Amino acid sequence: MNGYLLALDQGTTSSRAILFDVGGNAVVKAQYPLKQIYPRPGWVEHDPEEILATQLHALAEVYEKSGVSPTEIAAIGITNQRETTILWDRATGRSVCNAICWQCRRTADICEDLEKAGLGPYIREKTGLIIDPYFSGTKLKWLLDRDPALRRRAENGEILFGTVESWLIWQLTGGKAHVTDVSNASRTMLLDTEKLCWDKEILRALDIPEQMLPRLVSNSETYGVVAHHPGFSDLTGIPICAAVGDQQAALFGQGCLRPGMAKNTYGTGCFTLMNLGGDRVTSHSGLVTTIGWKLGEKVSYVLEGSVFNAGSAIQWLRDGAGVVTTAHETDILAERAEDNQGVYFVPAFTGLGAPYWDPDARGCFFGLTRGTDKAVLCRSVLEAIAYEVADLVRTMNGDTASPITELRVDGGASVSNFMMQFQADLLNIPVDRPRNVETTAFGAAALAGLAAGVYAGPEELEKLRLSERVFTPVMSSEKRSALYRRWQRAVELSRAWGKEE
Secondary structure (H helix, E strand, C coil): CCCEEEEEEECCCEEEEEEEECCCCEEEEEEEECCCECCCCCCCEECHHHHHHHHHHHHHHHHHHHCCCHHHEEEEEEEECCCCEEEEECCCCCECCCEECCCCCCCHHHHHHHHHCCCHHHHHHHHCCCCCCCCHHHHHHHHHHCCHHHHHHHHCCCEEEECHHHHHHHHHCCCCCCEEEHHHHCCCCCEECCCCEECHHHHHHHCCCHHHCCEEECCEEEEEECCCCCCCHHHCCCEEEEEEEHHHHHHHHCCCCCCCCEEEEECCCEEEEEEEECCCCCCCCCCEEEEEEEECCEEEEEEEEEECCCHHHHHHHHHHCCCCCCHHHHHHHHHHCCCCCCCEEECCECEECCCCCECCCCCEEECCCCCCCHHHHHHHHHHHHHHHHHHHHHHHHHHCCCCCCCEEEECHHHHCHHHHHHHHHHHCCCEEEECCCCHHHHHHHHHHHHHHCCCCCHHHHHCCCCEEEEECCCCCHHHHHHHHHHHHHHHHHHHHHHHCC
């Protein structure tokens, strides 16, 4: 049996590649940053060609550094930022415009029109999602509406649509596979997640030509093989056997394979997911129901809460405000502050996601005094991220019969001991950080390994997950309640601020 699995992890701020052995250990890694493009306030874009170039560079570097033979690599799995929308020319394979990032809020007016037309309940029933600029459907409509020539070409089958995994698979296979896995498709607001097909009524409402959409596939099967590419021609013929949205990949990689298990990823945003198994539970509190993964004919659904700005708030402290020079410094300074001195931060840079779904909210600090220093600012930012997750978990507990009893965590900001302890205190449950922090990439690799026969079944993967540290709550219930009440007030004030603009 071949001994390695290669994961491509294309994220919001970087493109990464990781080679895993069959024990789930990361052997070699490479990472290249991805430029963020902000044409207007609230708009976020990426260059699709840069997405591709950085991902291919990472792939080539990992292969070169690894020293392994191509015959030792069983399969490639891909995980990606999800709702980001890409259009490209079928004939040339070149992108025709910048990608609209999942964070972008430019389609708020389109979403409002859809709500006024009474489509909210139908879209909720069919897709499990709410109408919001977050999802791909309205981004695609916006691109087609603003360029009649582009729309005509799309209607003629000359322009293809895909989320990031579709774009990468098309390029890696030399244009032979135009596919999307059901986990990413479920984030477009175009998929009937029960029948697993593109919903014709929604396509009609958004005026989207179905011929530009990719073919739907499961999360663990062979989509095609790597075509010849300069720089890693030795990898030609290696099968691409998995694709999965980054948050679902993290849930899978964390070993949350049974109903009721939950994880949170602290990345650019925060994403809390609970495995629902085969039950398509509908949230009544601002969360969404989406597809976790499809293995064979079996579909697993998840309940998800998403907030748009988490790690991006730490990045802002470093790059925007210049308060710190490294992300780790935020953690060091936060530890120095004895308490938050009544200072609260709401990181609504691009509005608020779940459970509020308020695109007009704006980022705010509250409670600043002359005595507020860098340490307090850093503490308030880290606390804000934990409060956002507490919002999601509390809401999730209200939507399901059984409350979450443990939260598994991953993502860059989960290295913060201060924040993980504060998270456990806010939730009053254990917070479990894994030994293998590359859970997202490993989720994609593991799904590829299942398709390639490296693993016999999902139960084999559960045994690979080991804890590095479990944070247990120590805060009193009185203090917990008082802190959370103040956070809720800060959120309401940030929403009021946005509505005055």
